[in-house]
Amino acid sequence: MDRLCGLAKRPAWHKAAPSLLVREDPASKPSAKVAGFDLNDTLVSSKIGAPGYQVTVSDWIFYSAAVPRRVAQLHEQGFRLVIFTNQGNIRSALDGKRAEAFKGYVDDFAKKLEVPILVIASTQRDKYRKPNTGMWEHLAKVNGVAIDLAESFYIGDAAGGAGEHSADDAEFAKAVGVRFTHTRDYFGPAGGGPSEAGTAEGPPKKVARLSGLGDSLAKSPEKPICIPGSRPDPPVVLILVGLPGCGKSTFADRLGPPAGSEDRVGMPWRRVCQDLLRSKEACVRAASTCLSQGISVIIDRTNINAEQRAPWVSLAAAQGAACHALVFDVPLEECCRRAQAREQHEGGLRGGSVRLVVSKLNKTLQPVSADEAQGFARVRVVTADADLEEERHYYGCSQVEAAREAGKGPETEASTTPPDELQRKLKLLTSMGFPADASAAALEAAAGDTNAAANSLLAERLVE
Missing domain, CATH: 3.40.50.300 (P-loop containing nucleotide triphosphate hydrolases)
Known part of the structure; x- marks a missing residue:
């Protein structure tokens, strides 16, 4: 009917599960190759430095100037673009004020991105929340074609590094079975220009x-x-x-x-x-x-x-x-x-x-x-x-x-070690580079325990 009336179908939000919000774009076509992304501090940031759950339609900016260009390249190369994002502050209020603010800035982001992108958002601490794989499983059900994990990948900023809030993104990619690339390695630093994202085009290189x-x-x-x-x-x-x-x-x-x-x-x-x-x-x-x-x-x-x-x-x-x-x-x-x-x-x-x-x-x-x-x-x-x-x-x-x-x-051994056994232990310690006199003294102090003697000798070496 829309086609008969000359109207194109528009992107729309719906509840795919009690805790799952999905933005479907009819122009986002099924593909065996999936380019997955986290949202906050990967594709978008806040102008005023607000945390992701407080971003609004008037506050968001592209994470870096490289985002639109690189995402468009992936679309041209046949990847299906998909956002997997945890939005726990929405909780069960999928039609509430916070949910509407989230939908508003994502709609504006997608419009300015100018390429079709599927958005999947978990809103509670359940099987859909990363690093759990529920969101990916939902994609697999609706994608229409089998996903080639070897050709697909996921980009995010939470890899468990210094100053990062978690390792959820890296663990999500691992659990799904696709390669992971850090946001800064693909899009460059936050607020950076296109040249700072590196010269490589297309998807991240496969790790040999x-x-x-x-x-x-x-x-x-x-x-x-x-x-x-x-x-x-x-x-x-x-x-x-x-x-x-x-x-x-x-x-x-x-x-x-x-x-x-x-x-x-x-x-x-x-x-x-x-x-x-x-x-x-x-x-x-x-x-x-x-x-x-x-x-x-x-x-x-x-x-x-x-x-x-x-x-x-x-x-x-x-x-x-x-x-x-x-x-x-x-x-x-x-x-x-x-x-x-x-x-x-x-x-x-x-x-x-x-x-x-x-x-x-x-x-x-x-x-x-x-x-x-x-x-x-x-x-x-x-x-x-x-x-x-x-x-x-x-x-x-x-x-x-x-x-x-x-x-x-x-x-455990008796404090008195047989002579032949003592010689064997001395030979072992000296073969590790410890002086014979020091080895004998360490063995005596350790009541014949070779492991304890070796540890003592190592400690002395470190002090030196």
Whole structure:
């Protein structure tokens, strides 16, 4: 009827659920590619610096001058533009004063944007509120075509960084399964001109996988490499690769105790961690000692480029061990969020310096190339919890858990240690780079506890 009368259908608001406001624009066509955006401090800001829930039709401005241009480019490239916004101040009053103020400035924003955009707003703390995925699920129902998650993305300002109110945007993107880009990385600084948004056009660049070799190498054997009551034969040098906060140490700790520790005696793995041993040289010595005893080692360092990985490949070859690489492909923002949330870290990386350090390391990440892979018996990439669980099973984490459940935790020793055992412990400490005299004194003070002695020696080294 509208078409017969020569009238174009106009955008309109409706209640899609008791807590969900939706602005439908007939010109917003279904697409497999979705460009998702947060609203406040991503697409719009307040002229007077008011918080998002107080913005009005007379107060809003574009977040930066780059917003209209970049959003229009995405529309031209076939993306469906969608806003996902939390507007909790509206609550259940979807027709109330605050709701009308919100609709008013969004209508004005959309008019000045001059491209069709779908708006989905959650108004209560329920399944629709980010980081929950209810708003995305609503989109999937009404979109008309299946959404290609690999081609879609989400842009927002809440990634858990310093001064940010939450990590809701980054967590929303992760939960949905699309890549996340921070507002400032795509639109530039607030109030900035188009040139400050960078020169890249179109959607954010896809984050390259750290290694694409997972599918090209032979699939893992169905049976774990390490079965209860045995050790990998030959021993394995397992190199963990990834940024701080990607989960390396959590994985390594479940697989085996630190090198030199008396914890979980008899386990087939030892964790070689530079945050504990304080130098690469000490790590090499500790790994060499373990391998000479037939004990496999997990190299718990960032190992982010071929140069850092090469010494471990060489060590494995020299010791007749198999060399494996496990690559943790976790987005930068997620690594920063996890690292910032840590209350304790063996290397002292926490607080406000985290993002700077992790971002700097991210710039030097180097994939495991086809040439480099020749030195590995196995390379795998983990991107999800399911992948990680498979790797835990493959490397025998179940043994460690079983030992813990059976009460085989840290073992106490008598204050008098047999001479041959004392020599073994002294040899282990000196292999880590500690002087023999200091090692003997530390062992005596720790009643033969190698782990306590090593910690004491490390503390003295840090003071020096």
